[in-house]
């Protein structure tokens with residue numbers, strides 16, 4: 266069977282899926298959602314191999330056009346609800362220059378938390394006024410640069426506010442609120458907010474308030490946003506403009522279909538894992554993701570109406586959700602070992618990179634969308650886990666045994682889908698002096714795909 270034969274309906278490769286009956290010591294199949302860009306890349310008979318030859322090691326592919334589409338979906342969500350809104354990309358989720366560039370080109374700003382991120386965003390054409398500076402106890406350098414570039418600064422503590430005041434230069438700030446009942450280390454509590462509002466005088470301007478919640482709950486975000494509208498109204502009575510609130514990020518991504526996720530949750534077994542089973546999982550099936558979640562937030566408690574009536578702009582800082590479908594990570598199989606558990610054989614692959622390039626593995630968790638073995642070839646279902654080219658026993662890109670539809674061979678490529686949000690580069694380091702995987706940008710040019718290196722890789 267050639268590669269073309271292995272491409273199913275709508276160009277969907279059949280390799281990521283496996284027959285229903287998987288052995289007891291193997292996890293069920295969890296194919297990533299079909300994606301036209303990704304499918305086209307997998308169906309190309311030579312491109313992935315050509316790139317792997319050229320870069321001589323693992324690499325990440327990025328589809329910048331997807332970032333632009335995701336930004337526009339959020340912008341359209343604001344427009345549909347009649348709300349003045351602004352999207353800041355949470356830069357920590359991906360360092361590629363092309364992502365910041367896509368934001369600049371689509372009128373999105375960038376949420377930065379270090380001088381390096383701030384400079385990298387400016388270098389891609391994001392204007393200073395389009396930056397939101399977050400993070401606790403920001404360095405003097407970051408505060409100074411942020412104020413000079415007229416960025417909005419989310420102030421996290423009273424001593425940080427004092428350091429900003431001492432700079433003596435104009436700055437537009439938000440006060441980051443510690444939500445009632447939260448034990449977060451971030452934000453100002455009720456008493457600190459009163460003190461801060463009192464202390465803010467020219468040349469500092471109190472533009473409004475912000476928060477960021479852990480988890481992915483739309484209702485909790487809407488209710489906290491409503492509380493922030495009240496904070497704005499109160500601050501106005503003290504003479505501050507207070508016309509902006511930021512509700513942070515945490516917009517979910519729908520990585521897996523409902524059935525695969527339910528099967529995984531309902532049949533989860535320690536026996537699927539080569540080593541210690543993970544402690545927790547991202548909600549890989551997320552029925553109301555991204556811009557649809559924004560719509561749900563705006564609808565709850567008539568948040569949209571409250572914002573409109575009070576002339577308040579709503580800022581959001583999505584990281585992961587702006588990167589949905591925007592890239593994959595590619596590793597070369599460097600070794601194949603056979604082992605047996607419960608009298609059943611399985612393979613342990615060693616690839617040419619490390620799990621530092623698949624961050625989920627570093628949070629006592631596991632990245633669930635199945636990697637796709639490339640190229641497509643016929644074969645028999647083979648439970649397979651994936652190790653890294655390091656000396657660490659625990660350095661596994663996939664701890665669970667995945668039902669690959671054939672045995673992998675040395676030289677094959679393993680493509681982890683939909684990794685642009687946090688997975689690629691938030692934890693990477695040149696451990697063992699291994700080169701960091703470069704980012705490769707893919708764009709469609711008529712009937713062919715073209716690739717080029719991202720600026721961060723040059």
Ligand SMILES: Cc1ncc(COP(=O)(O)O)c(C=O)c1O
Pocket residue numbers: 355358376399400476477513514515516582583584585586
């Ligand atoms: C202040 C702030 N904004 C935005 C984000 C981005 O969150 P996400 O990528 O889940 O959208 C984070 C993540 O930790 C954050 O701390």
